[in-house]
Amino acid sequence: MLQNIRVVLVNTSHPGNIGGAARAMKNMGVSRLVLVAPRDFPSVEAVARAAGAVDILDGARIVSTLEEALEGCSLVLGTSARDRHIPWPLLDPRECATTCMEQIDQGCEVALVFGREDSGLTNDELQRCHFHVHIPSDPEFSSLNLATAVQVLTYEVRMAWLAAQGQPTKMAKLETHAEQSSLPVTADELERFYTHLESTLVQIGFHDPDNPRHLMPRLRRLYGRSNISKLEMNILRGILTETQKVARGEVYKRRDN
Numbered sequence: 001m002l003q004n005i006r007v008v009l010v011n012t013s014h015p016g017n018i019g020g021a022a023r024a025m026k027n028m029g030v031s032r033l034v035l036v037a038p039r040d041f042p043s044v045e046a047v048a049r050a051a052g053a054v055d056i057l058d059g060a061r062i063v064s065t066l067e068e069a070l071e072g073c074s075l076v077l078g079t080s081a082r083d084r085h086i087p088w089p090l091l092d093p094r095e096c097a098t099t100c101m102e103q104i105d106q107g108c109e110v111a112l113v114f115g116r117e118d119s120g121l122t123n124d125e126l127q128r129c130h131f132h133v134h135i136p137s138d139p140e141f142s143s144l145n146l147a148t149a150v151q152v153l154t155y156e157v158r159m160a161w162l163a164a165q166g167q168p169t170k171m172a173k174l175e176t177h178a179e180q181s182s183l184p185v186t187a188d189e190l191e192r193f194y195t196h197l198e199s200t201l202v203q204i205g206f207h208d209p210d211n212p213r214h215l216m217p218r219l220r221r222l223y224g225r226s227n228i229s230k231l232e233m234n235i236l237r238g239i240l241t242e243t244q245k246v247a248r249g250e251v252y253k254r255r256d257n
């Protein structure tokens, strides 16, 4: 599906930015790069900045006009760092990504068009686009580096694509780890904790079973609200065990030795 998305770089001056854009694209699984009259390409600097994404550079199509670059596209999205005072349908990167998904879902071709480092896209070029896309940067310093702008847009495209595929956006390894430690504590584990807590509070003189003042029900209500995980329960039990050791004077004895 992401095969239907092409990144179009218009008249790029610095080959390093072409390499940076290629790397950004490959990171996000977008592979089709079209270069409209690049000023200095192919180049060693582009290869250096592409890191391992040389295949994207090697597969790049070089054309002389934007018109050729947009051939076959039913959706053209033109990026712009500033308001050109031409009223035009405007999307933020997230909306841009979902609009892309709607199109590629139907098998259509989409172009994300990026302008020159010094002057962006011309008004004529912007008028060839169905939508303009602006990354909501600080208006006082709104222009991103070209490859960085490619990264932001392709990242949003990837997030929308993963969501459309029903694929997770979190790394599997982290999830497995989170799954084990974040399992909720069971009722019996909670009961053992309350017993441990009560005996500790008695031991340190905070709780008097002959004058309980609803302390334990209040603490039960507090911990009951907390949706405690197994990992968190281990921490709480560890604190109680250490507290009991201090209360028995064991820790001080150990330190004295």
Ligand code: SAH
Pocket: 079, 080, 081, 082, 113, 114, 115, 116, 117, 118, 119, 120, 121, 133, 134, 135, 136, 137, 142, 143, 144, 145, 146, 149
């Ligand atoms: N001085 C130029 C800035 C060009 S930056 C201008 O005023 O237009 C080079 C390219 O990076 C832009 O043409 C656009 O494709 C992209 N870009 C940079 N900042 C952006 C932003 N905030 N939103 C969308 N695209 C941006």
